[in-house]
Amino acid sequence: LTILGLESSCDDTAAAIVCQAEGHRPEILSSIVYGQAELHADFGGVVPEIAARAHAEKLDVAVAEALAAAQMTLADLDAVAVTAGPGLIGGVLSGVMCAKGLSAATGLPLVGVNHLAGHALTPRLTDAVAFPYLMLLVSGGHCQYLIVRGPEEFTRLGGTIDDAPGEAFDKTARLLGLAQPGGPAVEADAKTGDPKRFRLPRPLLDRPDCNLSFSGLKTAVLRARDQIVAEKGGLTRQDRADLCAGFQQAVADTLTEKTRRAIRLYIRENPAEPVVAVAGGVAANGTIRAGLQALCQEAGARFLAPPLALCTDNAAMIAYAGMERFRAGARDGMDLAARPRWPLDKTSPALLGSGK
């Protein structure tokens, strides 16, 4: 099977081709990503209208490049998969319209993909992983624990009740005058900082569930910063490094502790070979990774973190998730809808704790 995937739900315009021959591992033949960071840089966040226009301009370029890089034409494909949500509606619509156009012009089957399912199925694209496995999705827009049981079968164990961790990293960086995206900037500064100097909160650890909260942590950093500024007139390099280290450690501790609880729930189901996987840009963080890795070792689970380019938004994961759906017989028609909200777990309330 050879599938073209399209992704345009946030601020990356992406197209990729994934193929899998009977009895072989899936293979990424090409993966093109056009980021929009510089378009939104002046606004301190993603501007939906600008994003949608850029997606509309770049999608067919990305498709042409993905085909060229794979040395293929549309005639070599078996289906077109596209992110149909959740995300910014203008961007999702751009992708869905592009995919429908391709499908109408070529007769290729169309498969709509949930963006979060794309992230959640990535471990099966990169490694031989069997269902069910535990997935921690930690990105700029999302934070949730999922038991992945099948291409379309997910159980949500919990997630953030306010900010996503990436959002907290970005806001903390902004508070300290560091560059965006905040995650890498905070991690770099934290290297020379003392994580114990500031006592920052570990929210919700007193509750037994798998829910998290990050907005109070960011506020605590703001208070600590203002107190130093009031006392000394400004922040030294060391103050900033200590705040970064304290913040990062608090996020890592919270994620590790809640993951411990999620693993407990997951292991109860007696998976033959327990696997805990992470995805999302925050999974790039060394301190967070180390905490999760140590925890998995202790719990006897295999820890999987896909390469960073596949952790953040890309179309290879959409092509692959589309392939899993396609193989299971799923086909969408010209009535495929673009959905701004689309929870993975049909039993969980649509708006509760998705972080977006």
Ligand code: ATP
């Ligand atoms: P989503 O995919 O949920 O729509 P997104 O596109 O913003 O959201 P990603 O591209 O997966 O998310 O990740 C970007 C986020 O990851 C940013 O918030 C960024 O600060 C964070 N991030 C990147 N590298 C690191 C790091 N080393 N440490 C912590 N956070 C990081």
Ligand code: FE
């Ligand atoms: Fe994403």
